[in-house]
Amino acid sequence: MLFTNGMYYIFLIAVFFGYWAVAGRIRLRIVFLLAVSYFFYAVSGGRALLLLVAISAIDFTTTRLMGRSDDQSKRRRLLLISLTIDISALCVFKYAAFFIQSASGGLSLLGISIPYSSLTIIPPIGISFFIFQSLAYVIDVYRKDTEPALSYADYLAFVSFFPTIVAGPILRAKQLLPQLRARLTLDSTTGGQALFLIAIGLVKKIAIADYLSANLVERVFDFPERFSSLEVLAAV
Structure with missing residues (x-):
């Protein structure tokens, strides 16, 4: 289950609402987070x-x-x-x-x-x-x-x-x-901040990291002789 997969976002939304449903009970929410993390790892090929x-x-x-x-x-x-x-x-x-x-x-x-x-x-x-x-x-x-x-x-x-x-x-x-x-409280401010941080993380991952990996790092490592020293250094 990759971050670019639509199923990941369905899973994330389900976890979000499930977590907040049990947020008032500390032990239960920790067990819930542990269970969904193990499930995620297993279905991701772990x-x-x-x-x-x-x-x-x-x-x-x-x-x-x-x-x-x-x-x-x-x-x-x-x-x-x-x-x-x-x-x-x-x-x-x-x-x-x-x-x-x-x-x-x-x-x-x-x-x-x-x-x-x-x-x-x-x-x-x-x-x-x-x-x-x-x-x-x-x-x-x-x-x-x-x-x-x-x-x-x-x-x-x-x-x-x-x-x-x-x-x-x-x-x-x-x-x-x-x-x-x-102790957790969910309001429009904290919810907005959380969504903003998630969005920033996704942009960094998909638009920047994945793009550089596919268009620079992988190409340089596959055929290093085709690139200059500066390009190889940048890829590393």
Whole structure:
């Protein structure tokens, strides 16, 4: 379900009214946001719900333990645990194909043939965004730039927030987590501001980012020899 797909806007409108229908009950609206985010990820081609839950559980646990400890060495060990697991998961699912291809090429020089296609790992959609978002949260808690999430549901809703999980950007916990439990009021002013921000975001995404991607970045990366150094630098 891409942002340029009409179904996305139908989904967005349904979520908008559903969210405000339960806005007065904090726990219910968090669960609602979590459910629609997981649904959105699944229908968008997400095949890593278990990985998303696992990474979230690990990082939520380490940050809660950080929040209860003033021992800097213990906090550093907890940070290292999260860093190791998150980056390892990203390397396995995101960059395994590159390493496998390189290893296959090296083994072929020794006369050992391994079918590359049988070893290919297709990276789950959005894996970079939700892992880096979770990792940024862990680092913020370690630095005491933000407080640990109050509940696991809060944290899951933050990491899986549907407008950003597939295509970013990466959110900071101190920007979104407090809003999950804030008292909400909907009037013409806040509604107008929200619609304006959504419209600006869509213009940036569709009219600017997608246009530059299709007409500059992809062309340069496909045929870099056809472009000047300045054009290649601009694409990068």
